[in-house]
Amino acid sequence: MSELSNPAVELIIVPPTRDLGGFEVRRALPNRRRHMVGPFIFLDQMGPARFPVGGGVDVRPHPHIGLATVTYLFEGSLMHRDSEGNAIEITPGAMNLMTAGRGIAHSERTPANVRGQSSPLFGIQSWLALPTAHEEVAPSFQRFTADSLPAIEDGGLRARVIAGSAFGQRSPVSTASEWLYAEVNLDAGTSAPFEADQEERGAYIVEGAVEVAGDIFEAPQLIIFRPGDRITITAVRDSRLMLLGGAGIDGPRYIWWNFVSSSKERIEQAKADWKAGRFKAVPGETEFIPLPDL
Template sequence: MSFFPANDPAPGDAFACDAIAQVIVPRTSDIGGFAVRRALPSARRRMVGPFVFLDEMGPAEFKAGDGLDVRPHPHIGLATVTYLFEGEIFHRDSLGTAQAIRPGAVNWMSAGSGIAHSERTGAEHRHGGEPLHGLQCWVALPAAREESAPAFAHHDVTALPVEAAEGKTVRIVAGSLFGRTSPLVTASETLFADVTMEAGALLPLDPAAEERALYLVSGAVDIAGDRFEAGRLLVFRPGDRITVTALTPVRLAILGGAPMDGPRYIWWNFVSSRKDRIETAKADWKAGRFAAVPGESEFIPLPE
């Protein structure tokens, strides 16, 4: 996953539901015709559980010959999470991983002490043009795991459990929900799920995870009499049971988990509990001390 430049999110509309702590409106940036909406971090909310970063990329429709080309760049202290609704991205990293990700699958790259990777549209997917739409997240690693060895995990669409009933389909990408548990191994308690709902369907959310949020990708929902449209991150208060009612066909993501063990500093693609560690990472990338990505000759330079 890459750091797409985007403006900071803003506070959302007024709301009445006591269960909602914040409504965050992502700010949109246009990156060469490719829309990116940033929901985390925001001035009012830096993290939800271990999630320190949430971008919605697209939906976009690439023209024939075009595609995504994110050159190799570094990460430390986090796990990147890539989840697609449409299209395909080909991931390469300095561990030697070469893995395509498609809708319904997950790429989970734990940077630990340091990793570099690229994300591109494969040559075979550029001939006739292709859509791309998905979520890119960063999950902070616990302080004790920030310097762990880098690792990569991929789980295909068939490996992630799905609960489907009463007009809704829930794919559990990380953690446990509705009695189903993802095979994805995480460094701390983490919840991430992709939900689609028919109009009129109900989604009950128990307070199993201490920190929870809902990102509305498409459609409109009702929560305790308040209506919320697409492009909102709804952060819930701990301890409340919530019911989400779909007013239209809806797609949303549920995310959260246990609170992180202290604040995190973010600079460019680096996340750490220590400012000095970020300075070291900056110097290492500038000096070429990160391992290279096999098959790649380009890289994104350190921002000045």
Template sequence: MTLDTMIVARTGDIGGFQVRRALPSVKRRMVGPFVFLDQMGPAEFLIGHGLDVRPHPHIGLATVTYLFEGEIMHRDSLGTIQPIRPGAVNWMTAGSGISHSERTAPELRAQGFNLFGIQAWVALPAKSEETAPAFVHHAARTLPIIQAEGKTVRVIAGSLFGEASPVETPTATFYADAALEAGARLPLPAEHEERAVYVAQGKIDIAGDTFEEGQLLVFRPGDEITITALETARVMLLGGEPMDGPRHIWWNFVSSSQERIEQAKADWKAGRFGTVPDDDEFIPLPER
């Protein structure tokens, strides 16, 4: 069997609704540069309700937010105000430190809506961990799409199936959203050393084994992989080159140095991170 590790995402609560977290896991800390993978929803928000992730800090990583359905309003300490909608990409580089919030806009709260998507964290290489924070947004129309024989693949970052995303990445990475009709077959190229598939919806077959939503499948390097949709399915393809060493992860902080994590804790507690304009709430530093 080509499968190296299978992780069942655990369920938690963020911003008032349930998420499934596949990375990090006791079975696997990273896949390529990906150190964190959360599935948000699918969830239905009734009129008057919405997502409320108060301002919080990050260091040493980039957050990658990608939606299948709904909308999130991103605000950060750089002064960015950006709605993210299905098929688009928000890539926020935390570097030496940034704070941001993720909320539902008032006009969307007033009508009710559905929300479904993925947030990933990409660890920065050690030489770039203290880079200046930055934010880029790529509209859905700018990302390449491959359509054939019951499958639609949007290349979010990196290169896949001969197409390259305009999203710049600090290391060799691939990240894609694949929507599959029942019976569709999708090969997973072997050029990247570390590869995984996350099942966001539906059921798939790989080499005669069935996998369901909420499962992250990590494969051995070089093996030939073909995904077959047993029903309508949505999967995320992700991976890249191995990171340049292990990473410490504590709350929203990622670093190759435990001392840097401790400094970030002290900085957030003392109010030394930048603030998010027009959002005076914040998430306190956890006690542990």
């Protein structure tokens, strides 16, 4: 269908798939047709995958500036370690918000205690561009367990508010700007409202298929909605989706590798700092990802 034929939809992105050796990643943002939705500048679906005994993810230490990362899992676990000394196991349904600010390095690995058996991995990793006034804040990490986040159950609708406000509930997570992130599970035939209180809004369909204003959208797709209208999303079959949105960011953002900034010069400085080893090290880690030749 033509994206412009649906009065509710501004754009549809079908994420390309990359094989990272043992599991697939689907990248919805950035895309050549749309770089951001609100502050969301990066959106990857990881898996679903199942690793053999002894296998898993091994993302060596690498740097970030000017952004916040959210790793949100449906299945499996990841061990997060960063240069601020945080060592936290990321588990399903928990909110894990790492604010890079002026600079942080981190690694993500399948925990050692999980590798003794076949293990799954399924989740979403997203990056949020920070407002200009917060791009150089001190790095930090917030973790909220699944049971500390607002949960909504209403018939065939089950939702968790990860950040911001939705379904009459507000997440306890503090953020540098107002944005929304929620996991929504719908039984077939069940509907969910998507209010127009965010300037920019999207729904990433992780599993299943949904109907919006007469058109059907299959997973995996990112639907970006036109501003201003209340949207109703109805599951055609059992479905899982992520609602996301927020105000448009305050000016252009540049993205290079793992760096995001309103300044190209600041990215060049971050590149030089990582190459020269000026980022703080991740305690307990000796490996690192070298600066790529992009």
